[in-house]
Amino acid sequence: MNELAQPILMYVACALGAIGVAMALPRHKPGIALLGGLVAAAGFGAGVLALFLAAEDSSLLPSLFFYVFALLALGAGLRMVTHPRPVYSALYFILTIIASSGLYVLLSAEFMAFALIIIYAGAIIITYLFVIMLATQAPTEEDEESLYTYDTEAREPIWSSAVGFIILAALTAMLFRGAGELPVPSGSGDSQAILAQMPGKVERELRRSGVIGKEASVATEHGVAVIEQGGVRLGDGSVVPLPVGLEPSNVEELGFNLLAEHPMTIEIAGVILLMAMLGAVVLARRQVDLEEAAKARQARTLGQEVGDA
Amino acid sequence: MLELVLCQAGYPEPMASVTLAHYLVLSAAMFVLGLVGFITRRNLIIMFLCTELMFQAAGLALIAFSRYHLNLDGQTFVIFVLTVAAAEAAMALALVVLLFRRRESLSSEEWAELKG
Secondary structure, three states: HHHHOOOHHHHHHHHHHHHHHHOOOOOOOOOOHHHHHHHHHHHHHHHHHHHHHHHOHHHHEEHHHHHHHHHHHHHHHHHHHHHHOOHHHHHHHHHHHHHHHHHHHHHOOHHHHHHHHHHHHHHHHHHHHHHHHHOOOOOOOOOOOOOOHHHHOOOOOOHHHHHHHHHHHHHHHHHHHHHOOOOOOOOOOHHHHHHOHHHHHHHHHHHHHOOOOOOOOOOOOOOOOOOOOOOEOOOOEEEEEOOOOOOOOOOHHHHHHHHOOHHHHHHHHHHHHHHHHHHHHHHHHHHHHHHHHHHHHHHHHHHHHHHHH | OOEOOOOOOOOOOOOOHHHOOOOOOOOHHHHHHHHHHHHHHOOOHHHHHHHHHHHHHHHHHHHHHHHHHOHEEEEEEHHHHHHHHHHHHHHHHHHHHHHHHHHHHHHHHHHHHHHH
């Protein structure tokens, strides 16, 4: 029963989402945007129900917070895509960012969650807001609520929603088949190797738990603690077991992964950022030149006017 | 059967593949939302915001897979995605400002002749 109901419910969710998004997109006639939001919310509910049916055991489901953050992310995303005012779109995107960083915390990626908020909400969206302010004509006095037609009228809302959500239906159908066939991951990663890289942390933890005294220290070879027979070797040659529950934190693991296993990533990222900076400077310089030319032209016409008078 | 759980498996414990499917479906939905926005909206700035939404969705899928396989390469790659997003925002917005200065409009249809 579930095998039949679950995909059908998922397709119903996709169809409701498509109808809702198509109705919520800005267009001439106001009034159906709210209805579109409600239809899209119904689609979200149908999708959640389909996901419930996919789990044989309710203990395998993600936590309640997943659904809260998912609703926030998709709702704010829908409002961002459909809002006629660009500033509000950018602000709703910040809400999406915060919801997805909540999801990152649920996925035990604490560092990326904070990096996401700092980089996106703190830097990228601020840049967007500045550009929106720069690239908007001042409203005229008689019409302060003026909206541009290119903001209030979406291009082909029905067809693009239909095509987009057909893609979503195909993707979800494949995802359920594929996720079920993935091999079950085997236990935790190589946390001992990372702990060996941090003799100071191991030593502090051993001292704190009272396993070793103040004068004893962890033996190191080239700055790496020696791990043998499930324990760590001390300076006097004896071996004590690693403290129970001592795990490298997400930041430590990510740092070792980034710097030890993918050092090239940092180099490439640095080159990309440098190129973007140079490109932005080049584009901005061209703008200054144009402004100088315009200023010169204005000065010339002003001088002519003064000369005529 | 519909009893809700308040916490999912802690970090070193493996995550159920159904949970992974939840995150992937959410990521696909966010991606499609960004795609529909990119196609339908005619404001250049909102079109670029929609690409950021698609980046977000890709990052979520990467982090979910990283958690499922207990392999941090996915998170490392998300740092890379963030870098590309920041670079893209800087370049694209500089271009948008230039285009706006030319035509005094953010409509993408003003530049329809660029399609070649």
